Amino acid sequence: MAYSNKVIDHYENPRNVGSLPKDDVNVGTGLVGAPECGDVMKLQVKVNPATGVIDDAKFKTFGCGSAIASSSLATEWLKGKTVDEALAIKNTDIVNELSLPPVKIHCSVLAEDAIKAAIADYKKKQAAEAKTADTVAQPTA
Amino acid sequence: MTLEGEAFSRAERDDMAIKLPIYMDYHATTPVDPRVVEAMLPYFTEKFGNAASRNHPFGWEAEEAVEKARKQVADLIGASAKEIVFTSGATESDNLAIKGVAEMYREKGNHIITCVTEHKAVIDTCKRLEKDGYRVTYLAVQKDGRISLEELRAAITDKTILITIMAANNEIGVIQPITEIGAIAKEKGILFHTDAVQIVGKVPFNVNELGVHMASLSAHKMYGPKGVGALYVRRRNPRVLLAPIIDGGGHERGMRSGTLNVPSIVGFGKAAELCKQEMAKESERLRGLRDYLNDKLHKQLDELYINGSMDHRLPHNLNISFAYVEGESLLMGINDVAVSSGSACTSASLEPSYVLKALGAGDDLAHSSIRFGLGRWTTREEVDYVADKLTSVVSRLRDMSPLYELAKEGVDLSTMQWQTEGH
Numbered sequence: 001m002a003y004s005n006k007v008i009d010h011y012e013n014p015r016n017v018g019s020l021p022k023d024d025v026n027v028g029t030g031l032v033g034a035p036e037c038g039d040v041m042k043l044q045v046k047v048n049p050a051t052g053v054i055d056d057a058k059f060k061t062f063g064c065g066s067a068i069a070s071s072s073l074a075t076e077w078l079k080g081k082t083v084d085e086a087l088a089i090k091n092t093d094i095v096n097e098l099s100l101p102p103v104k105i106h107c108s109v110l111a112e113d114a115i116k117a118a119i120a121d122y123k124k125k126q127a128a129e130a131k132t133a134d135t136v137a138q139p140t141a
Numbered sequence: 142m143t144l145e146g147e148a149f150s151r152a153e154r155d156d157m158a159i160k161l162p163i164y165m166d167y168h169a170t171t172p173v174d175p176r177v178v179e180a181m182l183p184y185f186t187e188k189f190g191n192a193a194s195r196n197h198p199f200g201w202e203a204e205e206a207v208e209k210a211r212k213q214v215a216d217l218i219g220a221s222a223k224e225i226v227f228t229s230g231a232t233e234s235d236n237l238a239i240k241g242v243a244e245m246y247r248e249k250g251n252h253i254i255t256c257v258t259e260h261k262a263v264i265d266t267c268k269r270l271e272k273d274g275y276r277v278t279y280l281a282v283q284k285d286g287r288i289s290l291e292e293l294r295a296a297i298t299d300k301t302i303l304i305t306i307m308a309a310n311n312e313i314g315v316i317q318p319i320t321e322i323g324a325i326a327k328e329k330g331i332l333f334h335t336d337a338v339q340i341v342g343k344v345p346f347n348v349n350e351l352g353v354h355m356a357s358l359s360a361h362k363m364y365g366p367k368g369v370g371a372l373y374v375r376r377r378n379p380r381v382l383l384a385p386i387i388d389g390g391g392h393e394r395g396m397r398s399g400t401l402n403v404p405s406i407v408g409f410g411k412a413a414e415l416c417k418q419e420m421a422k423e424s425e426r427l428r429g430l431r432d433y434l435n436d437k438l439h440k441q442l443d444e445l446y447i448n449g450s451m452d453h454r455l456p457h458n459l460n461i462s463f464a465y466v467e468g469e470s471l472l473m474g475i476n477d478v479a480v481s482s483g484s485a486c487t488s489a490s491l492e493p494s495y496v497l498k499a500l501g502a503g504d505d506l507a508h509s510s511i512r513f514g515l516g517r518w519t520t521r522e523e524v525d526y527v528a529d530k531l532t533s534v535v536s537r538l539r540d541m542s543p544l545y546e547l548a549k550e551g552v553d554l555s556t557m558q559w560q561t562e563g564h
Contacts, residue, residue, distance in 0.1 A: 003473070011473055017541050034559030035544060036504030038467055038484060038493065042543035060543040064469035064484070068541065113560075 003065055004099040010069035015076050018058040020044040025129050028122025030114040039063030039107065041071045043114035045078055045086070047122055054078050054086060059114075066104040070094050070111035083119055161477040163523045167362075167457060167516030168311050168339060169481065173408065174364040174517070180411040181366065184404035192401045193392060203403045210410025214371055217413040218337075218356065219347035226372045226393045227406050231338045232262040233386075234357035234372040235305075237397065238334040239266045241383030242303045242355075243275055246332070250300035256280040256288050256317075257499045259307050260336055262357075267305075276300070282499050286315035286449035293322065297329055304333045308356070309340040312483065312496040312512055313449030314458025316340065323352025332381060338362050338370075342416030343455055344424055348373055354381050360405065364517060365412030369405035372396075427515045428456035430524050434513065435459055437528040442535055444548075446506055448483075448497055457515040462497075462506040463531075465545035466538045471511060474534030478527050483510040505544075505554075 003011070019042075020027045026047050033040040039062060046056040057075035061068045073094055078086050094100070094108035164172075184206060192207045194200025211222040228234045243253065255267050257279045267277045278296045280288045288306060304326050309316045319335060326333035334355035340346050341356070342363035348356060354375045361367040374396065375381045389398025439445055444464040460483075463471060468484030483494030484507070493507035513527075539545040544554060 008473075011470070014541060019546065031543065032560055035508070035554060036559070038469075038504075038508040040543055040559070042546075060541055060546060062465060062542045062544045063467050065473040067467075068470055 006073075006098050007065055007069040007100070010072040010098070011065040014059075014068060014072040016056075016058050016072065016079075017060060019060065020046050020056065020058050025125050026122070028118040028120070028125065030117025030119075030121060032113045032117050033063070033110050035062065039067045039110055041067065041110055041114040043071060043074060043111075043118045045115075045118045045122060047083060052082050054081050054083070063107065063110075064104070066098065066100055067107040067110060069098050070100075070107045071114060073097060074111045074115055078115065083122070086115055086119055089115055159520075159522050159526055162479055163477065163527060164479045165513050165515060165519065165523070165527060166479045166481055167514035167519075168314075168512065169514065170361050170367065171364045171516055172518070173361075173366055174412060174415060176415060177365055177408045177411045181404045181408040184407050188403075190403070192403055193390065203401075206407050207401055207403060210406045210413075213410035213417075214358065214413045215373075217346075217417045218341060218358070218373060219349050220373050221376065223394075224348075224373055224376050226374055226396045227401060227409075228370045228372055228397055229368055229402075230361075230370040231260075231336065231357045231359035232370075233397075234359075234370050235260070235262040235334075235336055236266050237372050237383060237386055238355040238357060238374075239263065239303065239305055240270065240386050241396070242332055242334070242381075243270050243273075244384035245382050246302040250298075250302040251275045252278070252298055252300040253303045253305065254278045254280065254293065254296050254301060255305045256282060256307070258282050258286065258310055258312075258315075258496045259305070260311055260338070263305055263307065263336055280306075284500055284502075285453070286310060286313050286496075286500055287317055287453060288322075290318060290321050290325065293325060297325075297331065301329070301331050304331055305335070306333075307336040307339075308346065309337075309343075309455050309458075310449070310496060311339050312481075312494060313460045313500075314339070314455035315449040316344075316453045316455065318453075319351045319353065326354070327352050332379075339455060339458075342413065342420060343457060344420070348375070354379070360409035360412055363412050363416050366405045366408045369402055369409050371409070423517060424456045427519065430515055430519055430521060431457055431459050431513070433521070434515075434524045434528055435461075437524070438531065441528065441532040446502065448500060448502060448506075448510055457519075459513040459515075460497075461511055461513075462502065462509040463511065463535050464506065464509055465542045465548060466535050467508050468510055470538055471509075471531075471534060474538065475527070475530050478530060480514075480527075481512040483512070484508045503555075 028045050030043045042060045044058045045054045048055045057078040059071040059075050061071045091108035091112040190199030190203035192203040211225045215222045215225050332354045337356040338359045356373040359370040392398050446462040448460040468482030483497045497507035
């Protein structure tokens with residue numbers, strides 16, 4: 001299969017590979033895909049609680065070159081975006097940027113799912129945190 | 142070039158710097174040996190006759206060349222020349238054997254036994270016959286890639302007319318218990334066909350010792366040209382009769398009409414002769430290199446899984462799953478090495494190798510597999526290069542793999558809930 005230069009570049013020089021602390025309340029983690037399907041993406045965002053802007057994003061991907069490139073590109077795009085802006089990223093944007101062929105579109109879908117899962121996890125944690133803060137705060141109030 | 146043993150002497154090989162890309166996919170195809178090309182060349186130009194022209198020297202010359210090649214191919218497998226039917230390749234040979242028996246022995250029965258890890262040329266031919274009212278049993282394989290002889294015995298009915306089981310698998314190189322299958326077929330009076338494409342010319346294969354009634358052969362897997370193959374069809378004990386699938390001028394004793402591809406057949410013959418002469422030495426050399434590759438990879442990397450039996454395997458084959466790394470991304474990282482992967486992403490179907498799935502190893506390991514096929518021109522230097530390159534790429538991709546990270550954290554991946562829907 002012939003890859004676009006952008007896919008090759010992301011494969012050879014992946015941006016933002018790594019992990020953020022899963023337990024940090026400002027970190028959202030998305031883990032999507034399945035080993036038996038041949039691709040699993042872990043995508044993490046770290047949100048600045050004061051501004052709501054994504055300060056940092058990291059990924060790890062088990063998958064083909066297009067899956068690695070899709071998640072690498074996603075982390076690049078996420079940095080500096082607000083949570084709402086991040087949710088607006090569509091898989092078709094990734095397809096266009098990386099010139100993915102039809103058989104690789106599922107890689108971009110997975111990357112979009114990973115973004116949504118990471119942000120959902122972040123929001124869930126924030127909601128839980130707010131609730132804990134309430135219950136902790138109550139006796140003194 | 143030396144004529145005995147190897148195409149290049151050791152000294153000549155040592156002088157050669159590694160030339161990239163490295164070809165290590167000899168199960169897919171092989172380069173034509175220069176000695177084969179040399180034998181073929183006159184038959185394109187000055188010796189261009191039609192082997193079926195009985196009235197002039199051009200035809201006689203071509204026929205003589207074809208008959209010499211027929212003998213060379215027959216000699217390689219312990220057959221007699223009259224038992225060799227030339228075809229366009231092993232896919233046609235498989236079709237001819239299976240469809241030919243099915244039609245010819247329809248009165249006797251309608252049941253065929255094969256196996257799930259067969260080449261598509263066999264499986265799809267059987268599927269076609271199922272549509273025409275035949276019944277097919279697809280035997281499972283054990284974890285080592287071999288069929289169970291008990292299951293084979295149990296599958297036989299009084300309607301069984303054919304057993305077709307490959308000699309050696311094209312992906313995992315696993316050699317089936319051909320002698321034992323041959324004995325069962327003989328005992329039950331059932332015809333036995335084997336797709337012998339990967340084994341012939343690599344390790345000794347004698348149709349009489351093995352009790353084989355039909356065997357499919359391909360020239361381009363044994364350093365001959367593409368587009369030519371053969372079907373061995375036994376002529377006595379028992380005499381196998383086949384209905385042709387191509388009708389026409391009655392060539393090849395009516396079993397395969399069509400003007401013979403004389404230059405390619407000459408090349409096939411020469412390739413068979415060379416294999417017969419050099420097979421013993423060559424397979425020993427390749428076994429040494431294959432084992433060296435395997436040892437080296439195991440020393441440099443952890444979590445490697447060999448697919449299929451190591452004891453019953455072609456000497457030049459290795460099929461390894463590099464756990465937690467996806468096969469296509471691995472191939473992308475070693476793009477100056479030509480190997481194959483069982484990963485889904487290497488095919489348009491998005492399904493991982495059905496052969497590896499049949500071993501029960503799990504789809505994730507099928508996605509992580511690489512097939513190495515060593516051959517006549519593989520050098521130790523190439524093996525070193527491939528092993529080192531793979532080590533660095535696998536290590537890099539594992540650092541990038543969420544599965545490797547989870548496994549190292551002690552998470553049991555098989556018990557995790559994965560989101561499989563829609564992917």
